[in-house]
Amino acid sequence: MTSPKQALAHPASSVEAAPGSQPGAARGADGRGTPPEGKGPWRSRLYRWDMKASPYVFIAPFFVIFGAFSLVPLLYTAWYSLHDVQLSSLDTQTWAGLDNYKNLLSSDFFWNALKNTFTIGLISTVPQLMAAIGLAHMLNYRLRGSTVWRVVMLTPYATSVAAATLVFTLLYSWDGGMVNWLLDFVGIDPINWRESDWGSQFAVSSIVIWRWTGYNALIYLAAMQAIPADLYESAAIDGANRWQQFLHVTVPQLRPTILFTVVVSTIGATQLFGEPLLFGGVSGSKGGSEHQYQTLGLYMYDQGWIIGNLGKASAIAWSMFLILLIIAAINLLVTRRLRKSQ
Amino acid sequence: MTTSELTLPQARKEGRRSRRVMGAGKQLHAGPVTYLVLAVFALVSLAPLVWTAIAASRTDRRLAETPPPLWFGGNLFKNMQTAWDEAGLGTAMLNSVIVAGAITISTVLFSTLAGFAFAKLRFKFSGFLLLLTIGTMMIPPQLAVVPLYLWMADLGWSNQLQTVILPTLVTAFGTFFMRQYLVQALPTELIEAARVDGASSIRVVWHVVFPAARPAMAVLGLLTFVFAWNDFLWPIIALNQQNPTVQVALNSLGTGYVPDQAVIMAGALLGTLPLLIAFILFGKQIVGGIMQGAIKG
Numbered sequence: 001m002t003s004p005k006q007a008l009a010h011p012a013s014s015v016e017a018a019p020g021s022q023p024g025a026a027r028g029a030d031g032r033g034t035p036p037e038g039k040g041p042w043r044s045r046l047y048r049w050d051m052k053a054s055p056y057v058f059i060a061p062f063f064v065i066f067g068a069f070s071l072v073p074l075l076y077t078a079w080y081s082l083h084d085v086q087l088s089s090l091d092t093q094t095w096a097g098l099d100n101y102k103n104l105l106s107s108d109f110f111w112n113a114l115k116n117t118f119t120i121g122l123i124s125t126v127p128q129l130m131a132a133i134g135l136a137h138m139l140n141y142r143l144r145g146s147t148v149w150r151v152v153m154l155t156p157y158a159t160s161v162a163a164a165t166l167v168f169t170l171l172y173s174w175d176g177g178m179v180n181w182l183l184d185f186v187g188i189d190p191i192n193w194r195e196s197d198w199g200s201q202f203a204v205s206s207i208v209i210w211r212w213t214g215y216n217a218l219i220y221l222a223a224m225q226a227i228p229a230d231l232y233e234s235a236a237i238d239g240a241n242r243w244q245q246f247l248h249v250t251v252p253q254l255r256p257t258i259l260f261t262v263v264v265s266t267i268g269a270t271q272l273f274g275e276p277l278l279f280g281g282v283s284g285s286k287g288g289s290e291h292q293y294q295t296l297g298l299y300m301y302d303q304g305w306i307i308g309n310l311g312k313a314s315a316i317a318w319s320m321f322l323i324l325l326i327i328a329a330i331n332l333l334v335t336r337r338l339r340k341s342q
Numbered sequence: 343m344t345t346s347e348l349t350l351p352q353a354r355k356e357g358r359r360s361r362r363v364m365g366a367g368k369q370l371h372a373g374p375v376t377y378l379v380l381a382v383f384a385l386v387s388l389a390p391l392v393w394t395a396i397a398a399s400r401t402d403r404r405l406a407e408t409p410p411p412l413w414f415g416g417n418l419f420k421n422m423q424t425a426w427d428e429a430g431l432g433t434a435m436l437n438s439v440i441v442a443g444a445i446t447i448s449t450v451l452f453s454t455l456a457g458f459a460f461a462k463l464r465f466k467f468s469g470f471l472l473l474l475t476i477g478t479m480m481i482p483p484q485l486a487v488v489p490l491y492l493w494m495a496d497l498g499w500s501n502q503l504q505t506v507i508l509p510t511l512v513t514a515f516g517t518f519f520m521r522q523y524l525v526q527a528l529p530t531e532l533i534e535a536a537r538v539d540g541a542s543s544i545r546v547v548w549h550v551v552f553p554a555a556r557p558a559m560a561v562l563g564l565l566t567f568v569f570a571w572n573d574f575l576w577p578i579i580a581l582n583q584q585n586p587t588v589q590v591a592l593n594s595l596g597t598g599y600v601p602d603q604a605v606i607m608a609g610a611l612l613g614t615l616p617l618l619i620a621f622i623l624f625g626k627q628i629v630g631g632i633m634q635g636a637i638k639g
Contacts, residue, residue: 047540050543051543052465054459054543055459055465056459057543058455058456059456059517062452062453062456065509065512069486069490069508069509070481070486072489073486073490074481074485076488076489077485077488080488080489085492135383138376138380141370141371141372142370142371142372143376143380150629151626152384153383153387154625154632155387155388155391155618155621156387157568158620158621159391159617160574160588160589160592160613160614160617161572162572162593162596162610162613166595166596166606167394167610168390170397170606170607171393176405176409178410181408215632218633219633222632222634242370267482270482271484271575273574273575277593278593278597282601297484304488305579310491314488316484317482321482321485
């Protein structure tokens with residue numbers, strides 16, 4: 001139906017491709033079938049109504065749930081962000097205009113959280129996706145027990161954020177921690193993973209990397225298997241070795257998939273919350289004694305439910321959303337340019 | 343549903359694809375270096391989980407000593423018992439089964455209906471509505487939690503399970519996943535034939551769509567269960583230790599004021615065990631589902 005190139009992981013393009021390339025489906029069961037004769041006009045009217053209404057009935061649950069629990073709350077969050085809403089006195093909500101936003105822009109903690117979200121996002125996403133591509137490349141070889149390898153790489157995904165973070169917190173601990181003990185073997189002095197700036201940010205990032213590398217490798221693997229073999233054959237004829245084939249055939253062919261995983265990981269990184277919360281232990285919502293790893297998601301939780309300022313928390317939520325919209329716009333531009341160049 | 347039934351369509355598809363397109367590696371056998379590097383990746387993937395079990399079988403005092411323990415001790419069941427009692431893991435497990443089970447059944451059902459409509463039925467704005475559905479995946483849950491929290495408090499629903507079930511009854515991911523599958527797996531002629539026989543939409547769904555969608559429904563069910571079991575942000579806001587899910591219980595274990603690391607590890611192990619068992623039983627299907635969700639269209 002679609003060329004393998006189009007079939008790569010990229011929801012947006014596949015949706016656009018679908019109606020045109022699926023004449024059979026589009027013609028589909030849209031009510032051309034004739035009801036059996038001789039059952040009266042009432043019956044056939046009911047039948048036609050059924051044809052017309054059923055698609056909307058089928059998609060209704062999704063849109064009702066989305067409307068009630070995402071769209072309307074999203075708008076309310078905007079409304080609350082313009083109000084003074086305190087957890088301790090929920091009944092009195094007074095208009096505050098842009099005060100919450102002004103408050104944020106002049107708060108060092110907000111800029112600190114924004115910076116941390118960006119830094120942790122960067123050091124968790126970039127190595128993760130690079131490792132995932134390498135891993136996918138190896139999983140794409142003819143392997144003995146290939147399914148077992150794939151399942152093993154995915155097991156961290158079965159571990160919840162909470163469980164994984166509790167374990168990693170212990171692995172990174174100062175007293176008897178596994179990581180420092182291993183570093184000692186290589187002759188590296190113990191690192192204070194809880195207190196130091198980059199140490200704690202690296203530790204939090206490593207939890208994300210551990211949980212998601214295998215998952216992304218499977219997505220790349222699926223895309224690699226859709227690359228036409230003759231591209232490799234002609235590269236081999238031109239004298240490219242395996243590494244050159246990987247660089248000049250695999251990576252360019254994966255470009256849409258890479259873009260897709262970058263977007264998904266960026267969305268995930270923007271809302272990073274559970275890992276820094278539990279890494280912080282008892283006073284987790286502060287993100288460390290110096291707020292070293294307080295992310296935007298954590299800052300929002302801290303302001304909303306620990307401090308009790310839900311209006312400010314709403315403003316933080318909307319700031320996150322605006323950041324994501326900007327990223328989406330950039331992504332759209334890059335995608336356009338990619339498609340033009342192809 | 344048997345395992346062979348689950349894997350069948352995928353295996354067929356893979357066979358067909360491998361004749362047409364083949365990744366570079368497919369023909370090449372992996373060398374010893376590849377196996378070695380893969381073994382390192384596998385070790386990094388599994389070691390933290392194995393070590394969780396080791397730490398859970400020790401004492402808090404032993405875990406603070408250097409070198410860290412590398413083999414099992416004798417306290418595993420005692421620590422599990424303590425975690426079970428202190429963190430209310432019994433209630434938490436039951437609650438998580440109820441929550442994840444309800445979300446899974448409803449997500450699979452509604453996603454299949456919506457996915458079928460988007461894949462095979464023609465209606466106004468269908469293209470736009472599908473794009474909108476995909477677009478909603480970009481909205482972080484943070485954008486909803488403040489109003490949801492206030493409404494649930496108004497309704498007197500604080501700390502009740504329906505607060506965490508209702509918002510996730512159907513997902514955009516599930517809808518898109520089923521749509522992608524049904525576009526290919528459901529022959530349009532089958533629907534037309536049923537229509538010619540005068541079958542109503544409900545009959546078409548029951549007798550044609552569900553049978554064709556069953557393998558993908560099973561995979562979506564597994565993925566949804568994993569997602570729902572591990573969901574974190576909204577549950578820890580909506581619920582507390584009086585009526586927790588597993589993640590809420592683990593959160594209060596981890597932020598408790600008397601941290602016994604061995605007990606915490608035992609709790610983490612217990613809370614992950616159901617999913618680890620699911621991965622051992624259905625790992626192949628889950629891997630297939632993730633790879634299938636990534637391509638095609």
